Amino acid sequence: MEFEIIFYIIFVTLLGIATLSWPVFGRVSMGRIEKRIMADGLPRPCDWDGAGFRIILYVGALTIPKFMFNEHDEEPGKVNPKLVNKYAKTYDRVLAWVFLSTLIGFTGMGLAMAPLGLVE
Numbered sequence: 001m002e003f004e005i006i007f008y009i010i011f012v013t014l015l016g017i018a019t020l021s022w023p024v025f026g027r028v029s030m031g032r033i034e035k036r037i038m039a040d041g042l043p044r045p046c047d048w049d050g051a052g053f054r055i056i057l058y059v060g061a062l063t064i065p066k067f068m069f070n071e072h073d074e075e076p077g078k079v080n081p082k083l084v085n086k087y088a089k090t091y092d093r094v095l096a097w098v099f100l101s102t103l104i105g106f107t108g109m110g111l112a113m114a115p116l117g118l119v120e
Helices: 001-040 054-063 081-089 090-112
Strands: none
Touching: 001 054, 001 081, 001 090, 054 081, 054 090
């Protein structure tokens, strides 16, 4: 019983942080990066998406090691990791890592619920 309570407290905490960091990263970091890029006369790095999933692309550009990208990532309509990293600040990278780690954490815990017997 005690394990279940601790598990659910950690799960809800990670879910809460991820839920809050999604709009914070989107409005603060992603918005600032896009404004700085467009202020230099360059086109917006990613086409508009109504669902807000381009946040995942920006988080990937800021957290995935640069050697994993290739020349196709610089095509129009895609988030250019080199360009995003050029205009990002340390604060943006920290927010990206917070979002990514909590997203992975609560997803992994959610997937672990059934094998641990926490859901019927």
